[in-house]
């Protein structure tokens with residue numbers, strides 16, 4: 158219950174949420190396939206990421222989050238790789254399905270019917286290079302039909318690290334603080350000098 | 359200051375108790391139209407991440423009933439409304455009419471309607487029956503409330519058993535270097551930016567001062583326990599610039 162989602166998990170849930178909502182918005186059917194899921198929650202465990210993501214369907218489309226009070230209506234488990242390869246594969250192999258399996262199937266069918274563009278979306282976050290790398294990772298996998306499952310795992314890891322790296326490092330912050338401190342000292346000295354000058358006159 | 363009237367902090371200045379409510383209202387009246395831009399500038403955009411974290415930890419689900427107290431321009435209400443769906447309900451309650459008006463217009467423009475109620479309420483006297491809400495939040499609002507203990511008791515009362523209160527608030531920075539920088543930022547840079555963007559240096563000076571007067575992590579935790587909460591925990595974000603306190607009613 159009180160497990161804290163880290164920055165990485167939040168980026169993951171947020172990214173999935175934006176990508177799906179964009180795909181639904183662009184979909185001719187406007188996500189009609191998810192109609193039966195309204196007010197339902199699907200739990201998806203994307204291995205090897207350990208904490209699950211919850212898909213909440215409402216009339217406002219889909220929300221994705223890391224925590225849920227109470228039980229989901231259905232749960233399934235698949236690899237992050239298979240999940241992200243869905244647009245090309247048009248199928249989602251699952252290793253586990255629990256709860257209302259009809260709902261889980263509707264969820265998968267709905268996803269399979271969407272044109273999900275991870276590449277386009279990730280580029281907003283990370284610049285084209287990383288998005289291209291991920292897209293390239295998926296494409297080359299299918300082109301070469303090699304079992305390079307780790308490839309995508311690696312690029313996803315890279316992307317997440319890239320996102321975290323976009324934050325300033327500790328030494329950058331330290332340098333900035335020092336610079337601020339220096340400016341502050343100079344201002345203090347200046348103030349003292351002005352004060353001294355004023356008292357002289 | 360008058361000798362026999364009780365006083366309370368307003369930023370660093372002491373003011374008679376009843377004046378604080380009026381003054382706080384004044385501050386938010388004058389910042390409401392630029393509030394969202396200022397929020398982004400003030401926190402360098404990080405407030406979105408703090409809020410997202412809060413939403414994630416709420417464990418919210420369709421059908422839930424949520425109170426977003428001191429909800430202001432409705433950042434949290436918007437996200438909660440999407441998640442609770444038509445079978446749920448979110449109440450945005452704030453003491454300041456102009457903040458609520460800006461919030462309501464903004465949410466309607468974003469297509470959020472039908473499951474949100476807007477009400478002008480003082481946190482110290484909530485007009486809701488006992489055991490009403492699955493989740494209550496008060497984000498960057500508690501420091502402005504005059505009688506915080508009363509507000510916490512009220513929040514406990516309106517929560518359903520099993521429900522969760524989430525308090526997102528500026529707190530005590532745990533990293534000494536950052537604490538220094540943060541002080542400089544909030545007392546020197548922030549009010550100047552307030553002047554540039556909102557043409558209102560004083561209000562932002564008040565915001566900076568009120569942050570410093572707010573109880574630190576452990577004090578607030580104890581206040582929540584004293585108000586009746588059965589379990590309380592907190593989580594520092596950005597080295598304690600902000601803390602998220604969570605309290606459960608069993």
Ligand SMILES: C[S@@+](CC[C@H](N)C(=O)[O-])C[C@H]1O[C@@H](n2cnc3c(N)ncnc32)[C@H](O)[C@@H]1O
Nearest residue numbers: 428429430452453454457480481497498499502
């Ligand atoms: C800094 S804003 C936060 C708004 C919003 N929760 C957010 O995070 O963006 C603080 C809000 O608290 C409200 N407020 C101050 N004192 C209050 C009280 N006693 N009862 C209810 N709301 C209050 C103000 O009107 C203002 O809208």
